[in-house]
Amino acid sequence: MNIAALVANVIQLLIILAVFFIRGLDLGPLVIFLLFLLMPIPFINFLALFFSKRPILASRAEDVDGSNGLVKREAVRVLYEEDRCPVLTVGDTAYTVRDLSEGGVRIRAGAEMPFKKKFNGDIRLLSGDHIRFKATVARREEGEVVFKFTEPVGTAILMEEKKALAAADA
Structure with a gap:
């Protein structure tokens, strides 16, 4: 225009x-x-x-948020259901993954769960892949904790996980 x-x-x-x-x-x-x-x-x-x-x-019009004019970012995100989700391991403790993206992960954990500012962990995905990561706590929500990865997860790994999740649904 x-x-x-x-x-x-x-x-x-x-x-x-x-x-x-x-x-x-x-x-x-x-x-x-x-x-x-x-x-x-x-x-x-x-x-x-x-x-x-x-x-x-x-x-493009569909990329722009109407309320404030900001451009929405494109990211691969995998959302999991209660019965089928990967396991995130920190030390000897395992947590269920609720949401996984290139930049971070959201897990189900109580607010009392102690997490260091920076820590290492491992995620065993449904596709069979393992992600070793370093992360920081981004925020705590009601019954959930969100971590931000220091190095993003590859898009190819997330696309394989989406395929594995779709195959399990079929």
């Missing part, structure tokens, strides 16, 4: 200048006066486009 407006403004300015320079003083004082009145309009439009808060090349 904004690119079309830029092109239209450039064309409008070129037409005004072409008429003025081709015909010159033959146009008469009234027409010359009107051309000078019209010349600032493309410049005002340029300023409005460049100082608007929207980018000139907007993202």
